[in-house]
Amino acid sequence: xxxxxxxxxxxxxxxxxxxxxxxxxxxxxxxxxxxxxxxxxxxxxxxxxxxxxxxxxxxxxxxxxxxxxxxxxxxxxxxxxxxxxxxxxxxxxxxxxxxxxxxxxxxxxxxxxxxxxxxxxxxxxxxxxxxxxxxxxxxxxxxxxxxxxxxxxxxxxxxxxxxxxxxxxxxxxxxxxxxxxxxxxxxxxxxx
Amino acid sequence: xxxxxxxxxxxxxxxxxxxxxxxxxxxxxxxxxxxxxxxxxxxxxxxxxxxxxxxxxxxxxxxxxxxxxxxxxxxxxxxxxxxxxxxxxxxxxxxxxxxxxxxxxxxxxxxxxxxxxxxxxxxxxxxxxxxxxxxxxxxxxxxxxxxxxxxxxxxxxxxxxxxxxxxxxxxxxxxxxxxxxxxxxxxxxxxxxxxxxxxxxxxxxxxxxxxxxxxxxxxxxxxxxxxxxxxxxxxxxxxxxxxxxxxxxxxxxxxxxxxxxxxxxxxxxxxxxxxxxxxxxxxxxxxx
Numbered sequence: 001x002x003x004x005x006x007x008x009x010x011x012x013x014x015x016x017x018x019x020x021x022x023x024x025x026x027x028x029x030x031x032x033x034x035x036x037x038x039x040x041x042x043x044x045x046x047x048x049x050x051x052x053x054x055x056x057x058x059x060x061x062x063x064x065x066x067x068x069x070x071x072x073x074x075x076x077x078x079x080x081x082x083x084x085x086x087x088x089x090x091x092x093x094x095x096x097x098x099x100x101x102x103x104x105x106x107x108x109x110x111x112x113x114x115x116x117x118x119x120x121x122x123x124x125x126x127x128x129x130x131x132x133x134x135x136x137x138x139x140x141x142x143x144x145x146x147x148x149x150x151x152x153x154x155x156x157x158x159x160x161x162x163x164x165x166x167x168x169x170x171x172x173x174x175x176x177x178x179x180x181x182x183x184x185x186x187x188x189x190x191x192x
Numbered sequence: 193x194x195x196x197x198x199x200x201x202x203x204x205x206x207x208x209x210x211x212x213x214x215x216x217x218x219x220x221x222x223x224x225x226x227x228x229x230x231x232x233x234x235x236x237x238x239x240x241x242x243x244x245x246x247x248x249x250x251x252x253x254x255x256x257x258x259x260x261x262x263x264x265x266x267x268x269x270x271x272x273x274x275x276x277x278x279x280x281x282x283x284x285x286x287x288x289x290x291x292x293x294x295x296x297x298x299x300x301x302x303x304x305x306x307x308x309x310x311x312x313x314x315x316x317x318x319x320x321x322x323x324x325x326x327x328x329x330x331x332x333x334x335x336x337x338x339x340x341x342x343x344x345x346x347x348x349x350x351x352x353x354x355x356x357x358x359x360x361x362x363x364x365x366x367x368x369x370x371x372x373x374x375x376x377x378x379x380x381x382x383x384x385x386x387x388x389x390x391x392x393x394x395x396x397x398x399x400x401x402x403x404x405x406x407x408x409x410x411x412x413x414x415x416x417x418x419x420x421x422x423x424x425x426x427x428x429x430x431x432x433x434x435x436x437x438x439x440x441x442x443x444x445x446x447x448x449x450x451x452x453x454x455x456x457x458x459x460x461x462x463x464x465x466x467x468x469x470x471x472x473x474x475x476x477x478x479x480x
Contacts, residue, residue, distance in 0.1 A: 041383045045395050073395065076237045077383035078349035082357050091350070098241040112241075112391045119238035123250070127232045129201035138390070150390070153426055160465045162206045170204065173230045174253075177300035181253065184299040185245045188292060 005061060012060035020057050020065075020096055026088045030054040036080035036090050046070040047108075050080055050090060057093075063106070071097035072109035114142040124182050127172030132163055193320060195311070196258045197225035198276075200269035200418070201233050207269075207418035209462030213447035214268050214313055216460040220329055221321045225266060228258055234267075234275040237386060248282060248289065249296045251275040256297055256304035268313045268447075270346040270417035276310040277351065312347050314416045314446065315354035318362035326369045330453035333371025334477060339449065340375045340413040341367055342403070344420040345383045357381070363446060367414060370453035375410040379403055384423040400424060401431050404439050412442040412473055414449050421445060425467045442470045452477065 005011075021027035036050040043049045047068040048056060056065045074094035081091045098113070107113045118137040123129055135150060157163045172178070195218075203211035218225050231254045240247035255276060258265040267273050282289055283306050297303055317326065341363040348357045355362045358381055364374035382403060389396030400423050407413055415421045425443040432439045443466065451461045452474075463470045 041385070041399055042388070042395055045392075073388070073392065075345075075383050075386040075388055076240075077345035077386075078357075079345070079381075079383070081350045082352075092240075095240045096244075099244070102242070109392065112387075115387060115391050116238040116241040119236065120242050120246070123233045123235070123239075128204070129233045129236070131201075131205055135390075149430075156426075156467065157206060160467070162208060162465055164205065170201070172232055174232070174300075177253065177302065178232055178250075180300040181249045181296055182246065184296045185243055185249055188245060188296070189243060 005059070005064070007059065011063065013062040014060045016060045016062045016065070017057050019100070020093060022089050022092050022096065026086055027054060027093065028058060029086045030058065030088060031086065033085060035083045035085065036088075039079035039083050040074075041077065041079070042073040042075065046073055050094075054088070054090075065097065066101045066104050066106045067108055069108045071095075071101070072107070072112045074098075111142045114138060117141070122167075124178065126167060126170045127175050127178045128170040130167040130170045132165055133167040193223045194263055195223065195225055195266040195316065196228045196261050196263045198228045198231045198234075198254055198258075198265060198267045198272060200267055200272040202269060202418035202422075206422055207445070209448055209465050210268055210418060210421070210445040212460045212462055213445060213451045213456070216456050217447045217450045217454065218313075218317070218321075220454050220456070221317070221325055223316070223321060226261075226263070228254060228261075228265065231257065234269075234272040236271045236275070245292060245296065247275070248279055248293060252279050252293055252297060252304050253300065253302060255279055255308040255310075256302040258308045259304060262307075264309045264311045264316075266311045266313055266316055268416070268418075268445075270312065270344055271419060273310065273312040274346040276308075277353065279304075280306060280308075280310065281351070312354070312416070314343075314347060314362055314366075317446075317450075318366055319354060323365045323369045326366055326450065330370040330450075331455050332453055332477070334449070334453050335371045337372040337412070337473075337476065338375045338410045339367045339372045340377045340407045340410045341380055342377070342407075342413050342415050342420060342424070343381050344415065344417045345381060347416055348381055363414060363416065366446065366450065370450060372449070372453075375407070377406065377410075379406050384420045386419055386423075389423050389427070396423065397427065397431065397434060400427060401434055404428065404431055404441065405435055405437075407441055408437070408439075410441065411476065412444055412449070412470075414444055414446045416446050428468055440468055442466060442468045442473050444470070
C-alpha cells in the first residue's frame with residue numbers, strides 16, 4: 001500500500017511527538033531500521049507498521065496516527081521495545097496512543113477500547129477481575145456479533161468448574177481503598 | 193524459604209489448577225507461598241490502555257500491602273509479574289511519579305516506599321529452589337515425554353530479569369530435571385495474542401494457530417501464564433478446522449507437570465479442568 005502525504009499543508013502537528021512518547025528524545029532518533037516491524041507479531045494486520053507509525057509521529061501527522069488501527073493491535077509483547085537499537089519505549093508508546101485516541105474520539109478498533117474500559121469498571125466494582133462480568137459488559141457495550149462462540153466457551157469453563165457466575169464472590173475487603181485510588185487518579189488526570 | 197504470594201485473578205477462576213498445583217509443588221520443595229491478604233487486580237494489559245496512573249497505582253496497592261511482610265512477592269501470572277515489577281522500575285525512572293503515587297495511595301490510607309521485591313514463580317523454582325532439588329523430588333521421571341517449554345512474552349520481557357528475553361532456558365531445565373525432554377521450539381517467547389483472541393479474534397487465531405502448528409510432534413505444552421494457557425488450550429477445535437490438521441495437544445501449567453513427576457494427587461493438580469483432555473498423556477506416562 002503506497003500512500004502520499006503532502007507535508008507542506010497545515011496538517012502537521014509538531015507538538016504531537018512531545019505528547020506521545022514517554023521519552024521524546026529517543027523517539028525522534030528513530031532511524032527507520034524496521035526492527036520493530038520485523039519483531040511484531042501483528043504488524044501484518046496494521047494500517048501502518050510500527051516503523052511507519054514512528055515516522056508519522058515524528059512528522060506530526062496526528063490524525064493519520066490516532067485514526068489508525070496499528071496501536072490497537074499491540075499486545076504488549078515487548079519484542080520491539082527490547083530490540084530497538086535506539087532504545088525507544090515502543091510498547092509504552094503504543095499504550096499512550098491508545099489513551100490519546102480514545103480521548104480524541106478517533107478509535108478505529110473500538111472493540112479493544114470498550115474491552116479495556118469494561119475491564120477498568122469491573123475491577124473498580126470488585127477489586128478483582130470477574131471474567132464473566134467482564135465478558136458480558138464487554139459484549140453488551142461493543143454490541144459484538146460473535147458473542148455466541150464465547151458463550152459456548154463460557155459454558156465449557158463453567159461446566160469444568162473454572163468460572164463462577166456470582167461476581168460478588170471476588171469482592172475484596174478493601175473496596176473503599178480501590179474506590180479512593182480510582183477517584184484520586186481521576187482527579188489528578190483531570191488537571192491540565 | 194517463605195514468600196508472599198499474589199495468585200492473581202485468573203488463578204481464582206480459569207487457572208485454578210495453576211494456583212493449587214503451584215502451592216503444592218512449592219510446599220513439596222520445602223518453601224512456602226503465603227497469600228497476601230486482600231490483594232487486588234494488577235490491571236493486566238488493560239489498565240495501561242486507559243490510564244497511566246491507574247496502571248501504576250493498582251499494582252502499587254499490592255506492593256504496599258506486601259512491604260510490611262518483608263518477603264519477596266511472588267506471582268504466577270506473567271501479567272501480574274510485569275505490572276508489579278514495572279512499578280518499581282518506573283518509580284526509579286520517573287522522579288515525579290513518586291509524589292503522585294504517594295498522593296493516590298495516601299487517599300486510600302496506604303504508602304509504598306519501594307522495597308517490595310517482585311518475583312515470578314518460574315524464577316523462584318528455577319533459581320531459588322533450583323533444578324537439583326526439583327530433580328531429587330521427582331519420584332516418577334517423565335521419561336520420553338516431549339514437552340514444549342512455552343514462556344510467552346511478559347514473564348521475560350522487557351526486563352529479562354531472571355532469564356533471557358528471547359530464548360530463556362529456566363523452564364527447559366526444569367522439564368529436563370523431571371526426566372522429560374524439552375521440545376526444540378524457537379517460538380518459546382512469541383506472543384499468544386493475549387486479549388486479541390477476544391477483541392480481534394481472526395488475529396488471535398492466526399497467532400495461536402502458528403504456535404500450535406509449530407508444536408506438532410510434542411506430547412504437551414507447558415506454560416507459566418494463565419492467559420497463554422487459556423489461548424493455547426481453549427480454541428484447538430476451531431484451530432484444527434483452520435489448519436486442516438487435527439490439533440489436540442494438552443496445555444499444562446508447569447506446576448501441573450512438575451506435580452505429575454512428584455506424584456501429587458488430582459485434587460491439587462486439577463488436570464481435569466484443562467480443556468484438552470490429558471488422558472493420553474497420563475496413559476503414556478503409565479507405560480514408562
